[in-house]
Amino acid sequence: MYKRIAFTAGFAGLLAALVLSLLQGLWITPMILEAETYESAVEAHTHTADALIHHHEETAWAPDDGWQRTLSTLGGNLVVAVGFGLILAGLFTLRAPSQAWQGLLWGAAGYLAFCMAPSLGLPPELPGTAAAELTARQGWWVSTAAATACALALLFLTRQWALRLVALALLALPHIIGAPQPAGQASLAPESLQHHFQMAALISNAVFWIVLGWLSAWFYTRDIAENT
Amino acid sequence: MNSQSLPTTSTASISLTQRLIAASLACLLGAGLVFLAGFSHIDAIHNGAHDTRHSEGFPCH
Numbered sequence: 629m630y631k632r633i634a635f636t637a638g639f640a641g642l643l644a645a646l647v648l649s650l651l652q653g654l655w656i657t658p659m660i661l662e663a664e665t666y667e668s669a670v671e672a673h674t675h676t677a678d679a680l681i682h683h684h685e686e687t688a689w690a691p692d693d694g695w696q697r698t699l700s701t702l703g704g705n706l707v708v709a710v711g712f713g714l715i716l717a718g719l720f721t722l723r724a725p726s727q728a729w730q731g732l733l734w735g736a737a738g739y740l741a742f743c744m745a746p747s748l749g750l751p752p753e754l755p756g757t758a759a760a761e762l763t764a765r766q767g768w769w770v771s772t773a774a775a776t777a778c779a780l781a782l783l784f785l786t787r788q789w790a791l792r793l794v795a796l797a798l799l800a801l802p803h804i805i806g807a808p809q810p811a812g813q814a815s816l817a818p819e820s821l822q823h824h825f826q827m828a829a830l831i832s833n834a835v836f837w838i839v840l841g842w843l844s845a846w847f848y849t850r851d852i853a854e855n856t
Numbered sequence: 857m858n859s860q861s862l863p864t865t866s867t868a869s870i871s872l873t874q875r876l877i878a879a880s881l882a883c884l885l886g887a888g889l890v891f892l893a894g895f896s897h898i899d900a901i902h903n904g905a906h907d908t909r910h911s912e913g914f915p916c917h
Contacts, residue, residue, distance in 0.1 A: 629870055633882045648911070656911045688899030690906075697907070704893045704908030711889030718882025721875045743913055752913035765915035766895050829911050 629721060636717040636847040641710030644840035648709065649702045651832040657701070659825045661693075663754035666816040670756070709840060712738060716844045723785065728846035735841020737780045743833040745776040745799075749807025752829035756816035760808035772802035 691700040716734055725731055746769045750759075759765060775798045782795035815822055893905045894914040902909075902916070909916040 629874070629878050633878060637882070637886070652907065652911050657907055660907055660910055688903060690900075690903035700904040701907040704905030707889050707893040707905070708908060708912060711886040711893070714882045714886030714889065716886075718879040718886065721870075721879045721882070747913050750913070750915060752910065753916075755910065755917065759915070759917065762897075762915055762917065769915055770895075829913055832911060833913065 632848065633714065633717040633721065636720070636844050637710050637713035639847050640716075640840055640843035641713035642706065643843055644713070644836055645702065645705040645709035647839050648705050648832060648836040649698075651828075651835060652701065652705070653698065655828050656825070656832060657698075659821060659828065660755060662821060663756055663817040663825070667756035670816060709836070712742070712837075712840060713844055716841065717848060720844070720848045725845040725849055728842060728849055731841040731843070731845025731848075732838060733841070734845065735837040735839070737777075737784075738841060739834055739837035741777040741780060742773050743830065743837065745802070746772045747826075747830065748803060751826050754815070754817045754822055754825050757822070758810040758812060758814040760810050764808040768802065768805075768807045772807075775799070775802050 691697040716731075716738065719734070725734070749772065750765055750769055753759065779795040779798035782791045782798070786792070817825075892901065894909055894912060896902065906916065908914075
C-alpha cells in the first residue's frame, strides 16, 4: 500500500511537474522576468540614493538567471507536484478510482481547491505587485484551500443533504470573510501584463491538475492488481 | 494464468484503520512538501522556488 502511494505520487508528480515546467518556461517565466525588469528599475533608483550608507547585507542564496533558475524552478515544481500527488494517492487509499478517467475528476477537484478558490481572493500576481502582509495571505490561502477541499468532499462523497448544506457554507465562508488586501492597489508591471499572467497561471495550473489527477489514477489503478 | 491470488483488490483486503493511517501519513507528507516549496519563509527556499510560487498562485512576497 505504501509502495503504491509512493509509486503513484512519484511518477505522476514527476510527469505533471515536467508539463508544468514546460508551460512555465514557454509562457509564464518570460512574463515574470519582464515584471522583474520594472521591479529592478525601481530598486536601482532607490538604491542609488542610499548607496553611500549601504552596508553589506547578508543576502540569501538565489539561483542565477539562466539554467540555475530553470533547474531550481523545476525542482520547486517537482516538490509541489509530488506533494499534491501524495495527497491524491493518500485519498485514493480511502476511495480508489476504478478507472483512470476518474482521476480527471480528482484533478478538477484539486484545481478548484488549490487554485481557483484561493485565486478568487488572491489572484496569481507578478513580482512587484502591492499585497497585504505575507503571513496573513498565506493563512487565508491555506484556509480557503482546506475549506474548499472539505466542501468538495462533503458535496460529492456524501449523500446527506445536511452535509451538503454545510459544504455550501464552507465554500462561501472564506470569500465572505475576504482575503487580506493591501492598503493601496499598485502594480509596477502594466495591467495588461498582469492580466495575461493571471490567465496563463490559471490555464497552466488547470493543465497541471488535469495531468496530475489523470496520471495519479492511471498509475494507481495500473498497480492495483500487482501490489498490496 | 497460474496466479493463486484471491480475486479481491488490495484496497478491499486492507483494514479501514490501516488505510486511514496510510492516507493521513501521505496527506501530511504531501502537505509538508507543498508547504516547504510554496510557503516556507526561509529566504534561500523562497528564492529557489520563486517562479514556482508565482506560477502556482501561492502568496510569495
